Amino acid sequence: MPLSPTPLPLPALTLPLPALPPLPPSPAPEPLGVPEFAPLRVRGGAHRLRRAMRRRRRALAAALAMAAAALAASGARGADGPELVSAPVRIADAATVRLLRPGDRVDVVATANSAARVVASGVRVAEVPRGPATDGGALVVLAVPRATAADLAGAGAESRLAVTLC
Template sequence: MTAAALAAAGAGGSVGAAADADARAGSAAPGAVAAPKPSRPSRAQRAAEMVSAPVRIADAATVRLLRRGDRVDVIAAAEGAPEARMVASGARVTEVPKAPETVGDGGALIVLSVPRATATELAGAGATSRLAVTLC
């Protein structure tokens, strides 16, 4: 920009003229509206992006190892599928409800704090696959 200012001022232009040209180039044209500065989402907005997702894990014994605050990866394995897939990575465990004594091989419930899109993935995977967790 300084080179353009010097060229506009000519070879005999002064340093002050170049500085003035720089100042004019940096200012907005008369009547122009300044673009709004991008803002960071507030703490409340960021918190609202996270949701609580109840997830039934196939192996109840694994769930007994979990504590509130643990980070887990959730893996879905559909019956007959050649490979398992990761549905959630690094999800925070917010609750490990007490299982009733009568629960057999129905797994166990945990509640995870995840982004809304991940909660949707977890719900879909839970309807079609057996879910497992690994501790991070």
């Protein structure tokens, strides 16, 4: 029969603590009185802040007005380049024009005598008038720079025009 080990009781270790003498009573210091004084009143603080903010806004408005005047006097235009004009163009294939929507980007190609050349590249469709389609094609209005409008008018007079969607 196997013997199971039984735990042996351990003696409790208690160390005696030395007795400390009681602390002598220390008297609390006498409270110091706060002398009476009139309340402090800060005057004009909010008014000064408002006045400073008003001056800062006026300076900013003046600087913006001067910048706008300088831009107007220099004749500077927006960052989007040359002035755009509306150019009505008759496209030979009326079915192609029915696919176009305002805002689309197209390339205009002129074809004459089996030769093709790009007249305008990446121009925006401004409007697609819904009129009767004829054998001569359909009309589309493009937003193009003034020089490109002249090229389109010349190409439309001497050749057939087609568009490709970009």
